Amino acid sequence: MKRIVFVVLLGLISHFNFAQNATGDWYGNLEVQPGMTLPLVLHITEADGTYSGTLDSPDQKAFGIPITTVTYTDAILNIAITNMGLTYEGTVNSDKHIEGTFKQGGQTFPLEFAREAVTVEAPNRPQEPKAPFPYTTEEVTFENTAANATFSGTITLPKVVFKGKKKLPAVILISGSGPQDRNEELLGHKPFLVIADYLTRNGIAVLRYDDRGTAKSTGDFQGATSADFATDAQAAFDFLKNHPDIDASKIGFAGHSEGGLIAPMVAAKNKEVSFIALLAGVGQPGDELLMDQGYLIGKAQGFDDEMLRKNRIAQEMMFGTVKEYYGDTPKIKEELTRYLSNALDENPEMIPEGSSKEALMKREINTLSSDWFQYLIVTDPRPTLEKVTCPVLAINGSLDLQVPSKKNLENIESSVKKGGNTDVTTVEFPNLNHLFQTTTTGSPTEYAQLEETFSPDALKVLSDWIIEKTK
Structure with missing residues (x-):
């Protein structure tokens, strides 16, 4: 647009720019793939003619991401977040609407923002359990004093006495990489909620907990390593074995992804651990x-x-x-x-x-x-697996692109047996991805699109194996 110098129009120009105000909160839904939408929220402020802002990605639990540069000229809004390789250019068509283009990582997507949050139909998650439940749920806390962390979690307890015994076998769930809540919630899926529900309905008590410094748990997540997280899992074990309804001799772990690296660390040191189940667990050097x-x-x-x-x-x-x-x-x-x-x-x-x-x-x-x-990067899980003496189950999907199935299952089995433990079972499920969803490609971009949260076949194998090892 050419610069207007006629004095008589200055009042009109100022009024026009004021009417198309870019400051405030803007809500958009980025369609990164057909059927996969990511809500985004822009917060734009202005002081003395200088614009700044932040970006939220609620589904990814990322809030207040600083925007590196914000410019607003002639109704054109430009933002850039350089450390994410992200840019957005949009036209403020009115005080209630921005139409523009989102770019990141060499990919370009149309993206519109509005003053009011755009309603998006909640993704269908048919496996997510709904109350009332046929089991007892307890909210609990426990401590890892060495890490100065207090953990908040949930125990689910079958209402019926399992196999005629007075106390219950139990499994502790260990999440994958990154700060995870007790449900290991990701892209609308809650795998640990689905697993806990299934196992509890089959007579197995389950403890799942928020990672340190995440959700309702305290402590410092940043700077912690897998070895530190292993001490958290051990603290969960120490807590659970004193629960009045739990058989202390029948407590094990089920770890997903990095959790499948952590579970053997605990079991190698703690011979009270009854079993470990590795869900897309790691068997090769980092x-x-x-x-x-x-x-x-x-x-x-x-x-x-x-x-x-x-x-x-x-x-x-x-x-x-x-x-x-x-x-x-x-x-x-x-x-x-x-x-x-x-x-x-x-x-x-x-x-x-x-x-x-x-x-x-x-x-x-x-x-x-x-x-x-x-x-x-420096961790090789094989020496630790050699020290595990309890029963081991390792399962994975043939289309796991994050933890390649064949290589890691073979390494887990050979390492456990090398240490003299022959009680190891491995299962590769066809057409399952890293989250144990039925898929055709295994690409992480499909995780949110798929309605299935966790394969029923994998749930049955996990449940049947734990029951067999704790009967």
Whole structure:
């Protein structure tokens, strides 16, 4: 739009811009894939002609994400979050509507915002249990004093006496990576709620709890490693074995993903653990797992062979640096900065649209040098699995792109048996993904689209095996 200099129009121009006010709260629904919608909320403020703002992604439990730059000129709103490679440009058509384009990671999506939250039909989750339940539910708390954390959780107890015994066998659920609530809620799914309901209906008591520093639990999640989370699981075990309705000799763990790495850590040290069930559990070294994961997900998302090759080389170099200087975070950051700077200069196409070299480097280096990531990269679960003496069940789906099924199931079985424990069962379910949903590709982009939360076949195998091992 040409600059207007006629004095007589200045009043009209000012009124026009005021009427199309960009400040305030804006609500939109980003359709990232047919049937998969992600609600977003923009909060735009203005002071002395300078705009700023934050972004919320409620379904991902991400609130107050700082927006790097906000500009508003001639009814055009531009925002950028450089460390996420995210941009949005929209036209404020009225004080109640913005129409524009969202870009991230080389992908472009139309996105409209409105003053009022757009109603989106809740995703269909037919397996999610609804009250009243045919079992007793208890809200509980327990402590991990060494971590200065108080955990909030839920115990579900069958109302009937199991197999004629006065006390019940029990399983403690351990969540996957990232801060998770007791239901391990993700993209509208609540896997641990579904698992707990199924097992309890079949006579098995279940304890599930919010991770440290998450939901109703206290403590510091940031900076904690899988080894730290293992002490949380041990605290849950110590609490549960003193419950008046629980048979202390029949308490085990069921861990999903990273939880399947943590459960053997506890069982290897605590011989009171009656059993462990590993749901998409890890059986290969962390750096190998992440490289396999990166290749499989990248391929599913359509990356060409050359891009996959370059990504693999970059991962090998960066993970190798972390392993070489493990524990020396300043040195890791120094070496990664040198490598990434050169690599991005030589391959500028690796920088996502809307981001910058500096923003991408900061994001990658902060992630790779974190205590949790360092620990994952250097951890080989096989020696720990060799020390597990209780019964082990390992299950996974053939289309798991995050924890490749065949390799990890074979490693788990061979490692447990190497330690002299022959009571190990592995099951690979066809056409299940990392969340144990029936699927055709296994891509994480399908997780929210699928109505199934957890395969009934996998639930039955898990339940039957626990009953057999605790009868």
